Amino acid sequence: MKKSIAIDMDNVIVDIETNWINWYEREFGVKIDKKELLGIPEDDAFPDPVAARSLIYKTGFFRNAPIIDGAQEALLKLQENFDIFIVSAAMEFPNSLPEKYDWLNEHFPFISWKNIVFCGDKRIIDTDYLIDDHLKNLDFCKGTPILFTASHNVNVTKHKRVNNWEEALALLEAEN
Amino acid sequence: MKKSIAIDMDNVIVDIETNWINWYEREFGVKIDKKELLGIPEDDAFPDPVAARSLIYKTGFFRNAPIIDGAQEALLKLQENFDIFIVSAAMEFPNSLPEKYDWLNEHFPFISWKNIVFCGDKRIIDTDYLIDDHLKNLDFCKGTPILFTASHNVNVTKHKRVNNWEEALALLEAEN
Known part of the structure; x- marks a missing residue:
């Protein structure tokens, strides 16, 4: 599996x-x-x-956001060997729900609706890895936490860090 | 816990x-x-x-649906001793996302956004129990499956069955 x-x-x-x-x-x-x-x-x-x-509450804020460099190519590649789930704590901003769904459909059409999760607390999500920028999610995840660099977390010293999708891809392909 | x-x-x-x-x-x-x-x-x-x-795709279909008898009272009672998560495979019908959120807010205002999950496949949800009417969810859940009676599943013989919220409450309170 x-x-x-x-x-x-x-x-x-x-x-x-x-x-x-x-x-x-x-x-x-x-x-x-x-x-x-x-x-x-x-x-x-x-x-x-x-x-x-x-x-955050304005119409279009989430729908028109740009994509992180390399994310598309990396997920397409990772999907060959892993089950990829998009897990967003979108429930805090219910206006974002349809916008995030449409955004995913545009930029990641190869991710099935079966593999999308919009939640609040991520503690009940059980996957082998979680790639996230927030300790509130990483600290309590059931799998291996991977910290994705964002400006707000540059001083965090916990968890394995990846600075971009190139590094994330290298790390995960080595684990496979 | x-x-x-x-x-x-x-x-x-x-x-x-x-x-x-x-x-x-x-x-x-x-x-x-x-x-x-x-x-x-x-x-x-x-x-x-x-x-x-x-x-299913019509505006208002999910928003105006009636509530199952006894669900409100049962969840309020269960919340005293359990962490309750609402987990709906809403992602198949993205038009339902805001409607289901608003419906929950109206009928279950005591359920926090942190405890709501809209997903596709429920396999990555890890809770101690799953109450559901579909084998496609119950057969693969990580916790104890509880089959909630619906017309379509009356002939199913797998899993512990509850016919209504009175029975579900009795079963779960005995487990606590």
């Missing part, structure tokens, strides 16, 4: 950081340099965190 | 059978007796299965 991998969306296959920076500039006229986000919790990384958070 | 229970939506807390019968009558003018559904796969239970299936 193939080993299974749960793959988070935001900051792992969806470039939500760039998206957030773009929306913040467009809505509030302030351009944030990505370097300013380093090591800071996502909510606090913008000059006005409440305004930044309000963007 | 509390034991966890994954609870399916359609035919377990949502009376999708009654809903389907009502919609079929309203849209096609044919009233089906519930007895005609006994032991027949859901898709084949109506005179025109294709027409019946088309109803």
